[in-house]
Amino acid sequence: MILIISAAHIISVFTTFDSHIENIKIIDNLTSLKISTTGLLYASQYHPQDLPTLIQQIDTQLANEPLFQSSWFNTQQINQTNQKLANQWAEIHSTIDQLRFTETEVLLPAFYDSLDNIVKQYQVLAKKKIHIIHLAEFISFLITMMIGVTLYLYSKKQIVQPIKQLLKNVQAIKAHQFDLPYPYPSNEIGVLSQGIKDTSSELDHLISTMQKQVSEQTVALEKANQTIEFLYSISQQLSTVKLTSPILYNALNALARQANLDKLCLELNNGTFINSEHGCAGIDQRMRSIPIIINGKPFGFLNYVLKQGARDQYALIESFTGLVARALYQEEHSLQAQKILLMEERNIIARELHDSIAQSLSFLNIQCTLLHRQVDHSQQQAQQTIGNIEEAVSDAYIQLRSLLSTFRLSVTESNFKEALLTMIKTLQKQTAAPITIKQFESYFYTDASQHIHLLQIVREAIINAIKHSQCSHIEISCIITDQHKVWISIIDDGQGIVNNSEKDNHYGLSIMKQRADELGATLSFNSLIQGTEVKLIFPYKKSILNQGAEND
Structure with missing residues (x-):
């Protein structure tokens, strides 16, 4: 628009200015014509011989003054004056050709006045054109200024302020602030703003998702750590001391708290039932059982019931049953080892008794039999004493054999x-x-x-x-x-x-x-x-x- 207005302004100024220059030339020509008319008047009185030259000069000047036409101004009066001037000159020219100089002198002042009048008309027309040029320049300046102000306000509202807002938003996004207002001008900045907003929303979603995942993983790791600590504690309890019902009872209570169980009990194959402080799960329809087994040998079942809405921590409970199975297996293995050691010790004692006391008693029993045969039957008191000794030795031998059988009992x-x-x-x-x-x-x-x-x-x-x-x-x-x-x-x-x-x-x-x-x-x-x-x-x-x- 500024270029169009400037071009229109320049064209109008140039056109008007050329017309103004043309008018100035006409005014100069008319002024020269006035001077020539004065010389003609002077020559008609004092130098008639110069009249042909002056007449020719005036004819030449008048021939260059065509009728003036303009769409901007009313030139009818100027054209009429030009026509009147041409008629007056034709009449003066006729009087000079007929040598009627007296009439010529009478007609020349009127012709001079006509020239003066047309000069004034052209001067008025020149002023009007100048006014038009000034008005066109003022209007052009005014329109240009209005366009400039409009462009300033438009750029400030639609360009500068949105760009500043986008810069603030970019800084806020760098600080992980995503809930921000965005400008939406109807230009390329609006498209850019929408793109930045979409990118910000996607970043917000990605960061929120990552934070959520990190939080979930942290919680999962904490739970896993708690589970590991719990299993380690249970493993220590079950393996460092003799396995008894109170230990299993405390372990079951710890598992019920850790796994959020409603009921929990331990059912062993030897008929032992150990209930937690929450009660037995065997009578509940929601009961779930995990076999307690290690190396293919079953020891029983762990029965549990979840609390309402609780998540089944099957892996934790299964690991717990594995620890219990290992503890029971170790306990049984320990009992077997103790029994084996005890039986080995008893076998050693039995062997020592057999090799020493048993042989001695057998020898004494044989000696009592020989002594009984060697003593005369008439010696009843001696026979009775020998019989008592023989009975005592036999009884001691029987008791020793029984003790040896006891020691050699295989369990x-x-x-x-x-x-x-x-x-x-x-x-x-x-x-x-x-x-x-x-x-x-x-x-x-x-x-x-x-x-x-x-x-x-x-x-x-x-x-x-x-x-x-x-x-x-x-x-x-x-x-x-x-x-x-x-x-x-x-x-x-x-x-x-x-x-x-x-x-x-x-x-x-x-x-x-x-x-x-x-x-x-x-x-x-x-x-x-x-x-x-x-x-x-x-x-x-x-x-x-x-x-x-x-x-x-």
Whole structure:
């Protein structure tokens, strides 16, 4: 627009200015014509001989003044004056040609006045053109100034301010501030602003997503670290001390808190149930079970119930069951090792007894027999003394053989019931009376030393029934009462305890009572209507499990 206006202004100025110059030339020509007219008047009075030259000069000047036409101004009056001037000159020219100089002198002043009038008209026209030029310049300046102000305001609003806002937004985006206002002018800056906004939104989304992922990974790592610490703590608890019910109870409670469980319990194959403080999961329909197994050997199941809406941490619970399985396996392996060491020690003692005392007693028994033959039968007192010595040596030899059998008892089974069945199978060969188990608690178990003491007490009671009761049936029972007491009874249907039983079994009964005392148990021998009952009673958790505390 500025270029168009400038071009129009220049064209109009040049056109008007050329016309103005043309008018000035006409005015100059008319002025010269006035001077020539004055010379013509002077020549007509004083120098008539100069008239032809002056007339020719005036004709030439008048011939260069055509009619003036303009679309901007009214030139009718000028054209009429030009026409009148041409007519006056024609009349003057005629009077001069006819040598009527007097008329010429009369017509020349009017012609001069016409020239003066037309000069004034052209001067007025020149002033109008100058005014038009000034007006055109003022209008052009005004329009240019308005366009300039408009461009200034437009650029400030549509260009400068949006660019400043975009610069601020870029700085804010560098500072991770994305919730910003954006300008939307209807030009290229608006497109650029929209592009920056889209980029900012995408960056905001990417950064938010990355922060969320980092936060989730941090939480996951923290949970994993807590899980590792928990499993390490449980592993330490289960492996550094003897495995007991309170330890498993505390471990279950820790797992319930860590895995957000509602109920949790441990069910072992030996019949043991250990519940957490939240209760047993076995009666809940939502119960889930994980087998406790290691090296292909099952030990039981871990039963649990999730809290409402809680996430199932199966990996954690499975790892926990692996630790429990390993602890149970190590405990069983430790029991086996203790039993093996104990049996090896007993075998060594038995071998030493057999190689020393047993041979000595056999030698004494042979010597008593020879002495009995060498002493005269008339010496009854000596014979009686020799008989007493021989009976005592025989009794000592029998007791020693029994002790050797006890020491050489092989206990290969870690489960008490299985070991008892193995022992019954061996003793069954010594009698025709069937030896059976009437009742037995399946979840009853012992440690190594208790295992041996209980088997020896039961074995001694069975051997006494076989040797002295003349029974037809022997029954063994093992029950656990509601007061957590273990009752082990051996009942035969023989002749019962006779008066000499104490004497005959003096050493066997004493050893049985001594073993019962080591167990902290009560050993009793009860006569029944038919037969005898040997009963052993002791606390289950305190002695057998070595728990040291109740977990109920």
